[in-house]
Amino acid sequence: MKTAILHKAGTPWLIAKRLAAVPLVLLGLSTMVFIAMRLLPGSPATSLAAGGASGNSSAAEITENAEKINAALGLDKSLPEQYFSFLGDLLTLDLGTSFYGGNSITALLGEALPATIELTVAAMLIAVLIGMLTGIVAALRKDTWIDTTTRAIGTVSFSLPWFALGVLSIVIFGVWLRWLPVIGRLPNELDYQPFTNFVLLDAIFQDRPELILPWLEHLLLPAVTLALSMAGFITRIVRASVLEVLGDDFVRTARMKGLSGGTILRRHVLRNSSLPIVTVLGLQFGSLLGGSVITETVFSYPGVGNLLINGILQRDYPIVQGAALAIALLFTLVNVVVDLLYLALDPRLRKA
Amino acid sequence: MSEALLEIRGLTVGFDVPGGRLPAVAGIDLTLGKGEILALVGESGSGKSALSMSLVGLNRGPRTHIGGEVLFGGRDLVGAGEKELREVRGKDIAVVFQDALAALNPTQRVGDQVAEMIRTHRRISKRNASKRAEELLGEVGIANPGQAARAYPHQLSGGMRQRVMIAIGLANDPAVLIADEPTTALDVTIQAQVLRLLKRLQRDHGTTIVLITHDLGVVAEVADRVAVMYAGRIIEQGTRDEVLFDPQHPYTMGLLSSVPRVDGPAVSRLPAIAGSPLTGVARPDGCAFAPRCTFVHEACQKQTPPLQRRYAGEAHLDACVLDEAGRARARGALEEVAQ
Ligand SMILES: Nc1ncnc2c1ncn2[C@@H]1O[C@H](COP(=O)(O)OP(=O)(O)OP(=O)(O)O)[C@@H](O)[C@H]1O
Ligand SMILES: [Mg+2]
Numbered sequence: 111m112k113t114a115i116l117h118k119a120g121t122p123w124l125i126a127k128r129l130a131a132v133p134l135v136l137l138g139l140s141t142m143v144f145i146a147m148r149l150l151p152g153s154p155a156t157s158l159a160a161g162g163a164s165g166n167s168s169a170a171e172i173t174e175n176a177e178k179i180n181a182a183l184g185l186d187k188s189l190p191e192q193y194f195s196f197l198g199d200l201l202t203l204d205l206g207t208s209f210y211g212g213n214s215i216t217a218l219l220g221e222a223l224p225a226t227i228e229l230t231v232a233a234m235l236i237a238v239l240i241g242m243l244t245g246i247v248a249a250l251r252k253d254t255w256i257d258t259t260t261r262a263i264g265t266v267s268f269s270l271p272w273f274a275l276g277v278l279s280i281v282i283f284g285v286w287l288r289w290l291p292v293i294g295r296l297p298n299e300l301d302y303q304p305f306t307n308f309v310l311l312d313a314i315f316q317d318r319p320e321l322i323l324p325w326l327e328h329l330l331l332p333a334v335t336l337a338l339s340m341a342g343f344i345t346r347i348v349r350a351s352v353l354e355v356l357g358d359d360f361v362r363t364a365r366m367k368g369l370s371g372g373t374i375l376r377r378h379v380l381r382n383s384s385l386p387i388v389t390v391l392g393l394q395f396g397s398l399l400g401g402s403v404i405t406e407t408v409f410s411y412p413g414v415g416n417l418l419i420n421g422i423l424q425r426d427y428p429i430v431q432g433a434a435l436a437i438a439l440l441f442t443l444v445n446v447v448v449d450l451l452y453l454a455l456d457p458r459l460r461k462a
Numbered sequence: 463m464s465e466a467l468l469e470i471r472g473l474t475v476g477f478d479v480p481g482g483r484l485p486a487v488a489g490i491d492l493t494l495g496k497g498e499i500l501a502l503v504g505e506s507g508s509g510k511s512a513l514s515m516s517l518v519g520l521n522r523g524p525r526t527h528i529g530g531e532v533l534f535g536g537r538d539l540v541g542a543g544e545k546e547l548r549e550v551r552g553k554d555i556a557v558v559f560q561d562a563l564a565a566l567n568p569t570q571r572v573g574d575q576v577a578e579m580i581r582t583h584r585r586i587s588k589r590n591a592s593k594r595a596e597e598l599l600g601e602v603g604i605a606n607p608g609q610a611a612r613a614y615p616h617q618l619s620g621g622m623r624q625r626v627m628i629a630i631g632l633a634n635d636p637a638v639l640i641a642d643e644p645t646t647a648l649d650v651t652i653q654a655q656v657l658r659l660l661k662r663l664q665r666d667h668g669t670t671i672v673l674i675t676h677d678l679g680v681v682a683e684v685a686d687r688v689a690v691m692y693a694g695r696i697i698e699q700g701t702r703d704e705v706l707f708d709p710q711h712p713y714t715m716g717l718l719s720s721v722p723r724v725d726g727p728a729v730s731r732l733p734a735i736a737g738s739p740l741t742g743v744a745r746p747d748g749c750a751f752a753p754r755c756t757f758v759h760e761a762c763q764k765q766t767p768p769l770q771r772r773y774a775g776e777a778h779l780d781a782c783v784l785d786e787a788g789r790a791r792a793r794g795a796l797e798e799v800a801q
């Protein structure tokens with residue numbers, strides 16, 4: 111279906127359409143988050159007032175404080191008023207400030223988003239590497255014990271919940287074996303002056319190669335945790351699509367030419383079976399982002415997911431709205447990239 | 463027949479299917495002469511593709527069992543290992559497949575697909591292989607070969623794609639070219655052009671061509687010899703004129719009477735061969751055509767009649783136990799139907 115739609119539209123047109131849809135998606139999403147947050151029981155004011163008051167403050171004091179806070183945060187206005195001022199700010203790319211620290215949301219996201227991108231990209235790379243290798247091997251050894259075992263492991267890892275996997279890896283590698291750090295993104299004692307907030311880039315720009323190893327050590331466990339379930343899924347898709355392409359007529363043509371099995375796989379099979387794989391990667395990236403929220407929380411990893419969870423717990427509306435927007439933006443952009451990859455991989459989808 | 467180039471002896475091809483082993487090719491002896499065009503005809507499922515693919519092991523696989531011998535250039539291709547076969551494939555023996563759209567890689571430029579065939583068997587630079595590929599595309603009658611070489615298969619017409627397929631087949635000037643229904647998907651004009659192209663190849667390069675087809679019109683146009691297959695066996699074989707004008711086997715007679723005749727009335731050609739061929743795993747004793755044959759008698763069911771010279775010319779073989787009088791009656795009866 112996707113291919114049929116793509117086929118009708120020309121390439122630039124298609125990309126323009128996808129990009130034009132991005133603001134609409136983001137608007138819809140922010141509206142939903144705006145409403146959902148205000149439907150949640152509890153309000154920022156009461157949690158702030160309760161938290162700020164000394165242990166023996168009375169209920170009346172809390173209510174009084176809460177009203178003051180509401181006025182200060184603009185939460186005493188009507189919902190439509192709040193909504194339109196939120197939209198107005200959004201148009202000027204002002205995401206507001208945190209109810210708690212008063213930090214600018216843009217600044218918070220500027221730190222958290224690169225961390226999340228590092229985590230999800232690393233997870234994606236690991237998942238693709240494992241998934242492709244196992245999927246290809248399973249397809250080539252179809253119906254042997256290698257195939258059966260690979261598929262069984264893939265299915266199991268696909269059905270493992272992130273939370274359980276995260277906790278398990280913390281216990282095994284962090285607590286028992288003590289091989290790897292399990293908290294945060296870099297050791298506290300390390301002096302890191304973020305510039306781009308991408309550790310790898312900063313290590314290069316600032317000529318500080320010593321940042322890389324601790325960064326990788328911190329990244330490894332959460333990334334693998336996040337990658338495993340996706341890898342299991344990719345294994346299945348790769349196996350199925352490689353098997354399908356292996357049965358195609360042009361593979362027989364390649365054999366007729368006298369090519370070796372390895373060349374046929376590299377030159378003819380993989381390119382053609384990558385289409386369904388790329389589609390799946392785009393779709394799975396959504397659930398990967400969902401998983402990163404959980405994984406970041408489990409590993410106290412300072413990413414957008416962590417920000418989001420804390421924002422929800424504290425009813426810090428601007429943080430939740432900003433974090434949700436950032437995640438949605440990331441998802442949409444990845445899917446635009448997927449569409450471009452599609453066009454690069456399959457000439458049939460390009461319009462002359 | 464000219465000097466022998468490839469000799470098939472007792473070839474069998476069996477496919478493991480649910481319920482047993484399907485004898486797609488049930489014992490075939492056939493010799494290909496140098497530079498001839500041999501037409502392989504027969505209904506769908508008679509084993510034409512299974513036979514020709516097994517010559518270079520293209521249908522090898524865990525569920526395929528190939529037996530017998532294929533002698534070519536002093537070796538047996540059935541017993542040869544994959545590595546040895548790879549040197550024969552595409553260089554000495556090439557195949558042109560029926561559905562060119564499916565047989566070409568959709569993500570690779572057409573010129574690269576031709577060049578790949580060249581580079582697999584020759585030490586030649588990428589640039590020179592591309593140049594040669596373009597030349598080949600021109601040779602098979604593509605008007606603008608430079609442009610076609612840069613196109614992807616889906617951007618070409620059906621006729622052009624089939625020519626590309628033929629260009630790939632020719633790339634290394636093979637001794638044998640197997641063309642598996644190369645014109646079925648094409649309209650009549652293009653079909654005629656492709657056939658002329660094959661004929662020219664045979665003449666200019668001395669290429670031996672195995673032409674698989676359902677179409678007896680095609681046979682009449684280009685073939686030197688004809689082998690008629692039925693249920694995995696050859697049931698009649700001879701020169702084109704022998705088989706077309708003096709058919710010996712009732713099955714061949716039936717096939718011929720089902721061909722629209724230019725000189726005859728157009729109405730009458732229909733109920734040629736009633737029933738359908740054997741396609742199952744079980745093959746009862748006797749002639750496989752017997753259940754559908756109007757002239758069947760006791761002897762037909764006893765044992766499978768061997769392919770041999772019976773009542774016709776020296777190289778005209780058939781596998782029918784009917785005597786001369788019986789054959790004349792059969793011919794007469796079928797002609798009556800056709801009238
Ligand atoms: N890979 C396979 N596995 C199982 N059965 C097969 C396989 N390939 C062919 N067959 C069967 O073998 C028989 C002969 O098939 P083959 O393709 O050789 O017929 P054909 O004469 O080429 O027919 P057509 O004119 O339709 O191409 C058929 O019954 C077919 O179903
Ligand atoms: Mg066939």
